[in-house]
Amino acid sequence: MRMHRLVLIGVGLIGGSLALDLKRAGLVGKVAGIDIDADNLTRALERRVIDYAYTQIDVQSVADADMVLIATPVNTLPLICRQLAPYLPERCIVTDVGSTKQLALQAFASELPNHYLRCVASHPIAGSDRHGALAAQFGLFAQKKCIICAHEHQDETALQSVVTMWQAVQAQIYYLDAVRHDAIFAAVSHLPHMLAYAYVHQLAEAANADELLQFAGSGFRDFTRIAASHPHIWTDICLANRKVLADLLQQQQQELVYLQQCLEQGDAQKLTAFFVKAQKIREDWQN
Amino acid sequence: MRMHRLVLIGVGLIGGSLALDLKRAGLVGKVAGIDIDADNLTRALERRVIDYAYTQIDVQSVADADMVLIATPVNTLPLICRQLAPYLPERCIVTDVGSTKQLALQAFASELPNHYLRCVASHPIAGSDRHGALAAQFGLFAQKKCIICAHEHQDETALQSVVTMWQAVQAQIYYLDAVRHDAIFAAVSHLPHMLAYAYVHQLAEAANADELLQFAGSGFRDFTRIAASHPHIWTDICLANRKVLADLLQQQQQELVYLQQCLEQGDAQKLTAFFVKAQKIREDWQN
Known part of the structure; x- marks a missing residue:
């Protein structure tokens, strides 16, 4: 060719x-x-x-x-x-x-x-x-x-x-x-972009945002790198895939509700089990 | 000394x-x-x-x-x-x-x-x-x-x-x-760790988790790096700071509710404004 x-x-x-x-x-x-x-x-x-x-x-x-x-x-x-x-x-x-x-x-x-x-x-x-x-x-x-x-x-x-x-x-x-493609990339790419934006947006709304950012370290740096992505490009992507993404955002809220309950109940066992499951998946991931 | x-x-x-x-x-x-x-x-x-x-x-x-x-x-x-x-x-x-x-x-x-x-x-x-x-x-x-x-x-x-x-x-x-320290690090360190665990946990729960992980790229890699952190260490940290963290998790759910609404309403303007606010903060951040 x-x-x-x-x-x-x-x-x-x-x-x-x-x-x-x-x-x-x-x-x-x-x-x-x-x-x-x-x-x-x-x-x-x-x-x-x-x-x-x-x-x-x-x-x-x-x-x-x-x-x-x-x-x-x-x-x-x-x-x-x-x-x-x-x-x-x-x-x-x-x-x-x-x-x-x-x-x-x-x-x-x-x-x-x-x-x-x-x-x-x-x-x-x-x-x-x-x-x-x-x-x-x-x-x-x-x-x-x-x-x-x-x-x-x-x-x-x-x-x-x-x-x-x-x-x-x-x-x-x-x-x-194409349907399968869009569902996969909603989960592994579009959702984490929305979550990174959402987290940084939450910090930005804090009264002491400048002070918070001053103490952010390497974990913050990596976790939020994709929140520096081009806003218009990502608006388009998210809207083009909005149905699947809205469902994933809903699911993520349930994960956060669960974690909040673990904290409120002081349940170390549940919290550790949740973290272990995620940590194992992430540690085994090679790419 | x-x-x-x-x-x-x-x-x-x-x-x-x-x-x-x-x-x-x-x-x-x-x-x-x-x-x-x-x-x-x-x-x-x-x-x-x-x-x-x-x-x-x-x-x-x-x-x-x-x-x-x-x-x-x-x-x-x-x-x-x-x-x-x-x-x-x-x-x-x-x-x-x-x-x-x-x-x-x-x-x-x-x-x-x-x-x-x-x-x-x-x-x-x-x-x-x-x-x-x-x-x-x-x-x-x-x-x-x-x-x-x-x-x-x-x-x-x-x-x-x-x-x-x-x-x-x-x-x-x-x-x-110490009170101020704990509030700051809840926001810039403990919360993102919980969010990274929560996101990977959501993927882990998916029926096609292996397929999803196969297509995860560099955005996923950085966003989830802290989800490879030691589960017991982070259970302890999160529980030790649980009151502030539970409030922050609650706030984050509100951010996600808002994003979900933007998607459901197909509101490009609101979505872009949200992303722009986060992107600007992240891009200006130097550490």
């Missing part, structure tokens, strides 16, 4: 890092970046993440694309697909990297019906609290998982091209259906 | 690391370690964290101590003080390193009335999910905060000795009263 022209919509951590690796591997000729942030595009050009910069989706920016990779916040996907529709070259593959995959497939199906066979939903697990073109880095995807949520009308060649691309940057490919 | 003999009760991450630094700085002659775990004592002797090993508090193990440093789980403090009382040399200083300071001062006052003036409650902020003598390391306290909760009858010389000791290992000294 070698592409002459990759069009990257959203030149940030994920899209930019992929472009860097593909260029170094010689798997893409030129990368055109489309982004609403002109400063970000300038930085991407300077760092040679992209070769051409555009601020709009139009006949010029999308021309001659072998693949369009959409790496913008997930709720922009329907609009971006709608804007792409008139300009997409006939054989062009479209893929995305978003954290919620039912929404991606819905956007592809409804906004790009003529290209739907060649629309491939993917999700590399390489997010970070860093964002923008300056965050782009070589080797970001090496030994990271990349989930592909193939749909039932998938063109086999298009699917294989996307798989080959991710394998070329050393990602490990997993296949999941 | 130079000690001939430091008696360390509980030879783990904190006590062991302090012993290593004090020995290297030439501030202590010999370190006697008292621990209920004989294997742990063997490792501590092998690594020269301690010079003498004892499994009991008695006339022999406590003899000639200039200072007794108690570095065991916080709820053991009353019993340990009671056991120490008959054997403590008259001018001996007693200090602890526990995460809850009201309990420490209560134990000192009630169990060591004759030494209470020379009992100094301290709390170095250098915890970790690692524990035991093998976790002991040089330089653990450098540029870390160490809180001193002096009491109203404090002997000035004893206080100064403890302060000097922590400064010698490059800790930064802060003074707080």
